Amino acid sequence: MTYKVGLLGLGTVGAGVVKILQNPKGRHPLLPDLQITHVGVRSLTKARDVAISSDIVTDDLDSIVNDPEIDIIVEVIGGIEPAKSLILKAIANGKHIVTANKAVIARYGNEIFTAAKQKGVYVMLEAAACGGIPVIQALKQSLGGNRISELTGIVNGTTNYILSRMYFEGADFEATLAEAQKLGYAEADPTADVDGYDAADKMAILASLAFGDRVKLEDIYREGIRAITSADIGYAKELGFTIKLLGIAKRDVTQEDSPLEIRVHPTMIPLQHPLANIHGVTNAVRIEGDPIGEVVFSGPGAGSGATASAVVADIINIVAALKAIPNNINQLMGCSHEHYAEIAPIANTVTQFYARLVTHDQPGVIGDLGNAFGKHQVSLKAILQKNTIHDGLAEIVVVTQQVSELNFQQAIAAIRDLPTLHSIPTILRVL
Amino acid sequence: MTYKVGLLGLGTVGAGVVKILQNPKGRHPLLPDLQITHVGVRSLTKARDVAISSDIVTDDLDSIVNDPEIDIIVEVIGGIEPAKSLILKAIANGKHIVTANKAVIARYGNEIFTAAKQKGVYVMLEAAACGGIPVIQALKQSLGGNRISELTGIVNGTTNYILSRMYFEGADFEATLAEAQKLGYAEADPTADVDGYDAADKMAILASLAFGDRVKLEDIYREGIRAITSADIGYAKELGFTIKLLGIAKRDVTQEDSPLEIRVHPTMIPLQHPLANIHGVTNAVRIEGDPIGEVVFSGPGAGSGATASAVVADIINIVAALKAIPNNINQLMGCSHEHYAEIAPIANTVTQFYARLVTHDQPGVIGDLGNAFGKHQVSLKAILQKNTIHDGLAEIVVVTQQVSELNFQQAIAAIRDLPTLHSIPTILRVL
The missing domain is CATH 3.30.70.260 (ACT domain)
Structure with a gap:
């Protein structure tokens, strides 16, 4: 059986998803079981970085979330509206959702997950935090046996790029930001990144999964990196530190019902710390739990390929779960290959x-x-x-x-x- | 509905699993849905590091894999036999398997996965490579959209502990090995670790999942670390390198059907490499794929808590999949909480x-x-x-x-x- 996917958005992430699905060789054997049947875009005339039949492209996004043929809606438009309304309409129509939209999930996750639970559909969001790094799935599944006490992350690539260059080159914030904007690592309006709003969105999502409680965005203490100067970087070096914009969420698990600490701010961290050597646009998350101890995940936190990788992982998770019902096993959990590799001498x-x-x-x-x-x-x-x-x-x-x-x-x-x-x-x- | 688990082995890993399940608060909400109903041990009189009713402990391991009441067998005995035969009997009896047994999976995975496929049961093995680091699940699920070109790992904690001490202290191999044995980081017979057999077992498993082909253990080129001296460490430092026992598996994905390169050997790696700063018993795996680029996972590769964390993750994966059939959604993929966190000011x-x-x-x-x-x-x-x-x-x-x-x-x-x-x-x- 083939599952039908409606893709909302054909920007860098959407194009990345299409490219993976168009070229499944060497990837997961479930990929050929899903098919993009509709693509919703804002502009039908804009040039696209991907070859796709114009027959399946429309600018009527509502028609996609209302189409009874479609099983899974992939929302990679970004921004609050129309993304939020389209997600809610799709859920109301019984469709499973894959979204990369941290802004919507961090603000309206409550409404969205409640609606999804009522309709019995999945809302998957691996791409909404830390791009391709599979940290959402680890928090939901692989670390499920643990009582998590702390999650600390470099979750914004733009600020990490700026701080890395300031650290290695001794440059000042304004000059480095201008350079990052020229190179495409920072937006023309850099507020969401440099003032920590993007990091706060991601920390709301990650902390919610790590600690099993919803988190209101406005409860997160937030400071950006505009005040950091080359003088501070110099003193940090002298003291054996580097400076990173960290998201920090922790709970004292030795106390009954202790409150959650959650904050985003520039932080001096010792050079031996596992997050101290994460440079450039790379993201990383360090999780401390009982009984596992410390695990660290690092990788690309943004970009077409990394984010598309996370989106496709979520799609195949849904497809595998759907195919497992009623009488099969989940193919992602089973063995998918039976032949031996040819080994090079x-x-x-x-x-x-x-x-x-x-x-x-x-x-x-x-x-x-x-x-x-x-x-x-x-x-x-x-x-x-x-x-x-x-x-x-x-x-x-x-x-x-x-x-x-x-x-x-x-x-x-x-x-x-x-x-x-x-x-x-x-x-x-x-x- | 409660799912019944038969636990084979009550050593450090088995005891770690029991401790997690006895104390589910703050962990995944599915944990209370599973119950250890039988524990199989070799010796009924040995003192155990965990409080468990003697009523459920037996030294008749066959009786557990033959018990029609049991849904999931957790095999944490280690070694080839009787583990292998018990796993195959349990599969023949329609039970799902969770195993931490890299030796059995690396040698008999072929037979075991074929039998499991025929019976429609899961064989889960997160704990069989890199302990608590969720790299198996990432390879099976989260990275499914990628065409993986390289997997490089520090997958043996004992050798990494020895090489780290040699690097930082300038000590020689024999003295460091003796010290590691005294501290419990190396076995009395260190062959499996220092000659790279354990690393080869893990690389067979990881490469098989990364590249979608079974790998025969005897095809893996293998060298251990006995020949490394303090002189070599000194020259490595002089040249800007460190020395690690690496498992390396790679395939030229730009060529049609190119063979797999797979080898385990001590390797000089540049200090800037993401695996160069993984010290002590910590394990780490670097994966390179298209389109994700590079992701790195690090954490504890062995030990009671870390391995038990992986075993419990596998158990709840099976339970979530079983509960999803026929009319529910998989709870690991859904949202499991609806209340807001209390946030500390x-x-x-x-x-x-x-x-x-x-x-x-x-x-x-x-x-x-x-x-x-x-x-x-x-x-x-x-x-x-x-x-x-x-x-x-x-x-x-x-x-x-x-x-x-x-x-x-x-x-x-x-x-x-x-x-x-x-x-x-x-x-x-x-x-």
């Missing part, structure tokens, strides 16, 4: 190598080694003649360029036969 | 603060600041008198101890009134 591997050689400390050794490697097409990146170790023996360290394992092993075999060689204690591959 | 937050103050450069300023902070119970961790900036103004940077937001803001209000203060350009919280 190790000799075909292409990689860099590190070798530590012990040689007799006499002239011509380096030349002998260079000749042996060269004869087998092994180019060297570095050759370090180290000090004599003892008894006339010297240590030489070699790092190769990318070479084939077969060539390298042949060169090593030849080197083992050199009268100037004593031994090769270590060979390592280099990533 | 920001004034109650306890944190460290950083403040950058500009003052008139005259004697007594530090004393004025110290008095104002002290009067409001704000203890200082550091106060840095920086150079004069211009026009008789000096910059002072203050870092507090953990203090209440309310006290800190009251102190700052008092400081703003000091005649010696010019301005407070930045206040940041410190993690």
Whole structure:
């Protein structure tokens, strides 16, 4: 059976979803079971970054959410309206929803999830926080055995890009923001990002799932990054810190019914902290729970491909659940393949190598080694003649360029036969 | 409806599972819907780290997998037999399986998944690779829209612990291994870990899910870490690298039907690589896919709590799927809460603060600041008198101890009134 998907929005995310579904090879075997039958757009004449039949494109978005043939509505329009009304109409019509809309979910999740529960439909929102990083599913499913005490995240890529550049380049906020706008990492009106509104939306969603309570957006304490200067970054470095815009949600799980702390603000974090080395537009979330301890997820928090990856994951989750009813098992939980992989022989591997050689400390050794490697097409990146170790023996360290394992092993075999060689204690591959 | 679970094994992982289920508060609302009705152990007399009624404990493991009342068998015995036979008998009896057994799955996954498919039961294995890190579910579900090109992981905690200590302390392999054995991080017979067998088992499982093909264990090229010396670690540092035991699986997705490369070996990796800063027993997996790009998961790869977290996630996945049939939605995918969180006022937050103050450069300023902070119970961790900036103004940077937001803001209000203060350009919280 094929499931019919109505796609609302054909911007970067919508186009990313279409591209995945148009090219299912090497992806999940459920993908061919779903079909985009309708695409709703604001402008029928705008050029699109994707090849799609004009027959299925319409600017009448209501006709899509009202179409009785459609099983799943994918809302990737963004913004509050008409997205919110379309989602509610689709739910009322018994359709399952996949949305990437953090603004709508953070503000109207209450109304939307209550309506969905009444109609017995799914509202999936993996793409609404942290793009492609599967943190929503982890909170809903994989970490379900845990009592979560803290969720801390870098959940806004624009501010992390700005703060990373300020940290590495010593630049000031205004100049870095202007540069980010020029490069497309920040909007012309940067308020939602730099003042922490976008991060607060995402934290409302993540904290709600982590702590099992709805969160009102207006309850989240929020500060942006406009006040950070290069002087602050300098002092942070001096003190062993970096500065990140963090979302922090925590609860004292040792106390009965303790309130939730939830806030978004620029934070100095020690350089050893797992979020300190998340740079650029990358997002990351650190979750602490009992009994798991600490887990960290990082990846692209935005962009066409990452967000589309999350949207498609949600669609196949719904399709797998629907196909499991009444008499089948959920294909996402079962094994989907039965044949064996063809494995490349190790000799075909292409990689860099590190070798530590012990040689007799006499002239011509380096030349002998260079000749042996060269004869087998092994180019060297570095050759370090180290000090004599003892008894006339010297240590030489070699790092190769990318070479084939077969060539390298042949060169090593030849080197083992050199009268100037004593031994090769270590060979390592280099990533 | 309550689902009945038969638990095979009551070692550290089994006891961890029991503890989660005995204490469901603050965890997933599905937990009370499942009940451990039978526990199979080898020895009835051994002391256990968990309070469980002796009525449900038996050393007749066959009786559990043959009990028609039981819905789900959780196998946490470890080792090949009797685990493998018990899993196959349970499947033949129509029971769903949750297993943490990487050795059995890596060797007999073929037979087990084929039998499970025939009987229409689930075999869940989140705990079989990387403990609590939800990487199996991500590969099966969340990343389903992606064409995965590479999966690289630190999947063995013992070797990562040894290599981390060698890196930070300059110690040699044998001494570090002995220390790890004394501390319980390595087995008396360390072969499975240090020679890479355990990592190969996990890579067979992870690669199979990532690339959608079964992988034969004997096809995986494997080298352990016994040959690594402190000299190699020293040269790695000199070259800007660290050394990790990596599992690497990759496929050239730009070519039709290219073979899978899969190998486990010690690897020099650049310090900027996301896996280079994964230290101690922590595991981490980096996945590269189209269109998502790069995602990284890290967390505890072993231990009672982390492994039990994964086992319980699998159990609730099965329970949610079973409850969804025939007329309900899968509760793991729906919203499970409808009330609002009580949010702590920001004034109650306890944190460290950083403040950058500009003052008139005259004697007594530090004393004025110290008095104002002290009067409001704000203890200082550091106060840095920086150079004069211009026009008789000096910059002072203050870092507090953990203090209440309310006290800190009251102190700052008092400081703003000091005649010696010019301005407070930045206040940041410190993690």
